Amino acid sequence: MPAQILDGKSIAQEIREGIKKEVIELKEKHGVVPGLVTILVGENPASVSYVTAKQRTAHELGFYSVQENLPENVSEDELLKLIDKHNRDEKIHGILVQLPLPKHINERKVLYAIDPRKDVDGFHPVNVGKLVIGEPCFIPCTPYGIMILLAKTGVPVDGAEVVVIGRSNIVGKPIANLLMQKRKPVGNATVTVCHTGTKDIASHSRRADILIVAAGVPKFVTADMVKEGAVVIDVGVNRIGTTPDGKAKLCGDVDFDAVKEKASFITPVPGGVGPMTITMLMKNTLESAKAWAGLPSEVA
Secondary structure: OOOEEOOHHHHHHHHHHHHHHHHHHHHHHHOOOOEEEEEEEOOOHHHHHHHHHHHHHHHHOOOEEEEEEEOOOOOHHHHHHHHHHHHOOOOOOEEEEOOOOOOOOOHHHHHHHOOHHHOOOOOOHHHHHHHHHOOOOOOOHHHHHHHHHHHHHOOOOOOOEEEEEOOOOOOHHHHHHHHHOOOOOOOOOEEEEEOOOOOOHHHHHOOOOEEEEOOOOOOOEOHHHOOOOOEEEEOOOEEEEEOOOOOEEEEOOEOHHHHOOOOOEEOOOOOOHHHHHHHHHHHHHHHHHHHHOOOOOOOO
């Protein structure tokens, strides 16, 4: 029997409705409106698309949102000054610098310049450290989205064998840390992380009850690499051409058509993890606004 589709789009919409109600209540009771600034350097088409989607969602949810567009040749100093400006702006609760940045800008220096209390991407070392030891913090948006997908679908994670393919700071490392912790809503799994130096990745992936793939390689995971009945989470978004109407043709890091015949659950690309990532960015910004207002919050 083909796998059930983990519909990130519908789950994300359900969460967004909840966020929208909280935003209205926060404004009416406390006079607080969540504020998000997205900073885009250059005109990379993928980055422009991502930032546009984030801003559109922020507007739909009733946020105060600011879009900062900077030229490709902006100096590192100018970018740092802009971040400092928003660090000090009381109306802004979340700062997101869209990656990647041009080569002449030190990405680490920029991420470290963001106030950890406004780091809604969860990339600052203060938040990374808190995540690792299990303290309240901003959870990186894609791993956060994966956790909620698993929880909302009722996938059993406690005691499960999880294999993560990919060790990036954005997905692989944080999701491995999160799922091995005794953390709600899901966790307490046994986690293996595979990467480019792993010998015979298939011998590991075939053990997985839950397989999370963030390899950055189109259709990297094939059906012979997946255990019968596994839950497959495909984080990859690869552009492999254009559709007849000129839109980007996308595929994941999993050979979807073949793997869906073996998996019990599988995320599609697009429509799986992607919508959850943007939604959890909004959730982080909402929780940041509550923390700055001195209200109970999941991040403080």
